[in-house]
Amino acid sequence: MLFRSEIYPELSIRPYPLHLVQDCKLKDETPIVIRPIHPDDEPLMREFYKDVSEKSLKEEYFKSLHYDDLVAHERLIRMCFIDYDREITLIAQLKDSDEIIAIGRFTKLKNSKDGFFSLLVKDKYHKKGLGKKLLGNIIKIAKDEKREYLISQMLEDNIAIKTLCNSFGFSFEK
Numbered sequence: 001m002l003f004r005s006e007i008y009p010e011l012s013i014r015p016y017p018l019h020l021v022q023d024c025k026l027k028d029e030t031p032i033v034i035r036p037i038h039p040d041d042e043p044l045m046r047e048f049y050k051d052v053s054e055k056s057l058k059e060e061y062f063k064s065l066h067y068d069d070l071v072a073h074e075r076l077i078r079m080c081f082i083d084y085d086r087e088i089t090l091i092a093q094l095k096d097s098d099e100i101i102a103i104g105r106f107t108k109l110k111n112s113k114d115g116f117f118s119l120l121v122k123d124k125y126h127k128k129g130l131g132k133k134l135l136g137n138i139i140k141i142a143k144d145e146k147r148e149y150l151i152s153q154m155l156e157d158n159i160a161i162k163t164l165c166n167s168f169g170f171s172f173e174k
Helices: 039-050 054-061 073-080 130-144 159-167
Strands: 022-025 031-036 087-094 100-108 114-121 149-151
Touching (some): 039 073, 039 087, 130 159
Antiparallel strands (some): 022 031, 087 100
């Protein structure tokens, strides 16, 4: 008996990871969908950044960014048109809506067995368990991709992300 991998060659481009699509609920029972980003999400990402505070953006990017810079076509192309073998960007959307309420990114680091992650949640969805759901999914992806360590960078005073990471057993270095 021949196995599928013996019949067909390995794909050179990893297809859309449909197995990562997940229906779930926030702490307040709001139904959401967590799924990998795809190229059609570029206009939705423009809308997403309209509702993210300057404080949240500074915590994510370590500096203030102008909206026009965040939604520049060249930047959003890099976010939405990705190689799923090198990185996965998960987005959380309200169920039955196009509204993106959070993004979580996982990237394999070159020449390393480590991975990098980042999270950004719309302010009105803070403290609803969304960051925990996204980070849990990112950790699972990192394990599936056989990453030894999962790292991130954060501001010293970003207590929310530190508390979240601590709940998953991350250690911290300065």
